[in-house]
Amino acid sequence: MEALVAFLVAFAFSFTGSIPPGTLNLTIIQLGLEHRLVAARRFAIAAALVEYPYAWLAAVSGEWITTSTGGLNELRLATALVMITLGVCGIVSASTPPARVQRSPKSGFRKGIVLGILNPLAFIYWLGISTYLQGQQWIDLSSTVTLHSYLAGVTLGAFALLFLLAHLARRLAVYVQQSHWLRRLPGLLLTGLGLYALGQYLASVIQGV
Template identity: 35%
Template sequence: MTGIGVFLIAMVCSFGGSIPPGSINLSVMQLAMQNKKAGALTFAIAAAMVEFVYAGVAVRFQIYLTEHVEVASWFKWISGGVLILLGVLNLVKKVKQVERKEIGEKRAGFLKGMLVALANPLAIPFWLAVTAYLQSMNWVRLSADNYLLYVGGVSTGTFLLLVSVIYLGSRFSSIQDNVFVLYRLPGIIFVFMGLWTFIQ
């Protein structure tokens, strides 16, 4: 697969994986709806940079696994189990109204985006599981030569989703209230991905 293909697949997966509401995109949406688009944009840049680092850690470990078959053989079962667990959690999740706190202008920029994103280390196991699935499907073949393109795609997808949140504003807020789109559909997809990992 070409480097562009690796980049695009990572970008699409990251964009889709960033849609469910969390501290990052809810903070960006809050800033956008307060007409603080400059602060929201710097927040998005910082969050995308942290995602680059977290995804980089996950992908480097994934490359290690592909180079050590004896370890990768059992990790396949772990990654499949993680995907199924993520899916089940999404399917049974009871949705609560998220309290959207006011965010001050001075706290709304780059530093806050960095801190909020750093507080989300679950990105590492998420990208471990997703990357393992993509490789098991032969959609990507990661190596020391192209992993930066993959991680760059992850970071770009996160950034594009957050920019979409900024400019969609209240319209994105209505999407955030759709339980099926945000939780049930991703849950079904994750369960399918996990089961397919076991079948392969």
């Protein structure tokens, strides 16, 4: 049951976190518009696979932060501040129009790997999410099965959105690029979770007084 919960939570955060326009999803939207669905599928698989090691490093780091921190209240405060900072940065960056991706005649698996590796924000995103989820004790990644279920959810969530964008590019391309609310959704989500953690910290401090 814990493995299934970890998978579903990771899938949801991965799918949502891949929404803001960036190099990866703009590239696959362009491939979809060009009717290059085979290349788009290969690109989606490669980009999603790169999420696995990034999320693994983040999950291990998050578990170490959670288990090595002496006080739960201090962890809640630190996590809240990190999440709020990431969320606010995401909201601010979403206000900047994304750059247009130049067409490349060789788009596919190799390009997905390269662009996925050149996306270090994935590690920062998953570090914040993993630390938060473990700090709130919503998931436990101490077991191998649960950890890899979590990582599978990360990978499949990213692939699901990229695959969806490739096949629905004509309908979604303009909407994804122009919808301010959709672009700000991950930032708003992170900010909300951070405020929730901050509220828990303040409540525990008040109770302890």
